Amino acid sequence: MRSGxxxxxxxxxxxxxxxxxxxxxxxxxxxxxxxxxxxxAIDSADPHLLFTPNRNVELHVYEPLLVQDAQxxxxxxxxxxxxxxxxxxxxxxxxxxxxxxDGTPFTADDAxxxxxxxxxxxxxxxxxxxxxxxxxxxxxxxxxxxxxxREPNAQLPFNLTTIGMVTARAAQxxxxxxxxxxxxxxxTGPYRxxxxxxxxxxxxxxxxxxxxAAEPWSRVIFRFIPNDSARVAAMLSGDxxxxxxxxxxxxxxxxxxxxxxxxxxxxxxxxxxxxxxxGASPFVTGPDGTPLARNPLNDHRVRHAMDHALNRTGIxxxxxxxxxxxxxxxxxxxxxxxDPGLQPAAYNPAMARRLLAEAGYDKGFGxxxxxxxxxxxxxxxxxQTVAQMFTAVGIRxxxxxxxxxxxxxxxRGTNGx
Numbered sequence: 001m002r003s004g005x006x007x008x009x010x011x012x013x014x015x016x017x018x019x020x021x022x023x024x025x026x027x028x029x030x031x032x033x034x035x036x037x038x039x040x041a042i043d044s045a046d047p048h049l050l051f052t053p054n055r056n057v058e059l060h061v062y063e064p065l066l067v068q069d070a071q072x073x074x075x076x077x078x079x080x081x082x083x084x085x086x087x088x089x090x091x092x093x094x095x096x097x098x099x100x101x102d103g104t105p106f107t108a109d110d111a112x113x114x115x116x117x118x119x120x121x122x123x124x125x126x127x128x129x130x131x132x133x134x135x136x137x138x139x140x141x142x143x144x145x146x147x148x149x150r151e152p153n154a155q156l157p158f159n160l161t162t163i164g165m166v167t168a169r170a171a172q173x174x175x176x177x178x179x180x181x182x183x184x185x186x187x188t189g190p191y192r193x194x195x196x197x198x199x200x201x202x203x204x205x206x207x208x209x210x211x212x213a214a215e216p217w218s219r220v221i222f223r224f225i226p227n228d229s230a231r232v233a234a235m236l237s238g239d240x241x242x243x244x245x246x247x248x249x250x251x252x253x254x255x256x257x258x259x260x261x262x263x264x265x266x267x268x269x270x271x272x273x274x275x276x277x278x279g280a281s282p283f284v285t286g287p288d289g290t291p292l293a294r295n296p297l298n299d300h301r302v303r304h305a306m307d308h309a310l311n312r313t314g315i316x317x318x319x320x321x322x323x324x325x326x327x328x329x330x331x332x333x334x335x336x337x338x339d340p341g342l343q344p345a346a347y348n349p350a351m352a353r354r355l356l357a358e359a360g361y362d363k364g365f366g367x368x369x370x371x372x373x374x375x376x377x378x379x380x381x382x383x384q385t386v387a388q389m390f391t392a393v394g395i396r397x398x399x400x401x402x403x404x405x406x407x408x409x410x411x412r413g414t415n416g417x
Contacts, residue, residue, distance in 0.1 A: 034217040037231045037240040040375050041199055041224035043205060043405060047178040047187070048118040050125040052269075052407075057202055057367050058223055061101075062164030062187035065092060065111060065145075066157055071335050072268065078106060078165055078188065079145070086154045088135075088231030094143040095396030097211045100167045101192040108139035111401045113168035115147075123176070124412050130159040158270040189213045201363040226374040235260065245377040248323025268335070270327050271370070271382050273306070285366035287396060305355035307345040310386065314347070322377045352393040370411075377405045 039325045040053040047054075047062040057394035067077040098106035117129045129411045134158070136148040149156060157368050167186050174184035185193035190210045194203035202222045206215050223240060226229040236257060246254060246262065254262045274284055275297045281389040296302045328344040332339040356364060367390060371383035380401050387397035402410075 032217065033219045033221065034242065035221045035223060035232050035240040037225045037243040039224075039226055039228070039231060039245040039340060039377065040404060041226070042196070042202060044176055044187045045182075045193060045196055045202075046121075046176045047166065048114075048121045049123045049126060049176065050127050050162075057204070058164060059189070060191040060204055060220070061185065061189045062166060062194050063098075063189050064161050064163055064165065066095075066161045068161045072158070072161075073336070074161055077161075078111070079160075082157060085379040087150045088155060090147040090149075091140075092145040092147070094145065095211075096143055098188045099211065100170075100186050100188055100210060101207045102167065102170065103209060104167060104169060104187050106165065106167075107142045108145045109142075110165055110168050111145050112137050112139050113171070114165045116162060117161045117166070117171065124408060127162045128408040130162045141389050153226050181365040191220060196217070226346050228377060237382075247377040248321035251323070263342075266325055266332055267331060269376065270330070271376060271379060272327075273386065275303070277392050280348045283370075287363045287365055289366055292365065295362055296359065301355045301359040302361065303385075304345075305352040305393065306358070306390065306395065307352075308355070309389050310345070310394070311347040311389060315382055315385055319381050324377060324382075349393050356394055361394070362394060367395050368400055369396045369397055370400045370402070370407060372404045372407045373401045375407075 017153075038053065038056070042054045042057055043049075045058065047058045061295055062078050065079040066074040066082070068267045069075050078095055078098055081091060082092045082093050083093050092111070094106070094108060094111065095144070100106060100110075115131060115134065115137050118127050119134065121128070133145055133149045133151065134148075135150045138146050140146045147156070153159075165188060166184070170186045171179075178184040179196075180196060182193050182195070185350055187193075188210075190207055190212065191204040192207045193206045196202045201224060204220045204222075206218045208214075208396055223234075225234055225240075225243075228245070228250065229267045231240075231243050232246060232253060233248045236253065251262060254260050277295065277298055279298075280291065280293060281295050282291070284292060284295055284297060304353045316322065316324040316326055326344045328342045329339060334341065356362065369383055369387055371380060373380040383399055383401065388401045390397040
């Protein structure tokens with residue numbers, strides 16, 4: 001959810017459970033094809049363009065130097081070890097047995113090329129921010145990479161988990177269309193890129209040259225089914241074998257079916273209100289809809305009022321039907337950066353109204369929330385609920401719901417809005 005189109009962090013958020021449904025397969029069956037129903041469609045095969053649905057598919061094809069464990073800690077990937085050799089210098093030792101799906105070996109030159117490409121690629125969403133501190137990268141042998149940062153950066157190993165490695169031979173000068181069509185979509189992972197039918201499905205084929213044990217499925221098909229009911233129905237009818245983002249309202253249908261299993265966990269993903277902090281915003285108006293010369297979102301009392309206007313427990317239990325948990329910060333318990341002493345703000349509408357009056361907005365103001373309707377289970381419902389809570393304390397809130405592709409395009413101002 002966004003108020004306006006400028007992204008900023010908000011200190012209180014709502015986190016949602018990540019959900020998946022798995023079929024109960026016969027133990028003796030080594031299925032040749034696995035069909036996965038995904039809520040969100042991918043929009044690129046280029047691993048250096050940022051979008052989580054893309055990454056969920058691409059990690060089976062392109063491997064990063066370091067990979068994340070269940071708590072998002074960096075662990076060995078294509079780099080089997082790494083160490084800081086000085087305040088701003090790092091050395092990575094690469095695996096010697098990694099081979100691209102076209103048969104060429106993975107070397108330090110490919111790692112250097114991949115990092116440099118990810119630093120300079122153009123696009124609406126990229127990983128450049130994760131690599132901005134890297135001042136120099138070079139190969140010091142076929143399996144050694146040296147990195148130098150502009151200043152000490154303990155987060156570098158975490159940041160390197162974001163970048164998929166590509167082959168310099170095939171990706172040199174390649175466009176996103178070359179990746180989407182498969183010509184440049186060459187990685188070292190257990191699967192290789194097969195075919196992408198935009199808006200419908202992606203087909204991955206097992207990589208026979210992968211260094212590890214062979215995957216149990218020779219082909220994996222990711223089908224994009226944004227409608228929650230249709231996605232669950234597809235799984236229950238056997239049209240797909242696995243689905244993600246099961247809405248809480250449909251848990252019962254899945255759990256009661258003897259042929260399916262429902263798995264739930266608290267996800268690192270969350271819905272949060274990102275504030276448009278520009279001096280004046282077209283999405284923040286006076287109570288009568290007229291423009292304001294001064295943006296009320298820049299007043300800390302207004303932000304605290306919005307904080308107290310949110311009933312996070314109510315959102316989790318009612319809007320999300322117990323399919324979510326309240327969140328007070330970006331990182332959940334058990335992850336680096338989590339502060340157990342930081343708790344969600346108390347739901348207190350009276351205090352919210354008092355803070356608005358102290359800030360000079362006793363009559364409130366107008367606000368527009370922009371939200372996605374095809375990205376997260378319950379996203380649109382939660383956006384509507386948040387709008388009602390803001391309106392209840394005097395912030396008259398409208399909701400503009402749209403597909404993720406439109407949302408991100410507008411957020412970057414690429415269509416003039």
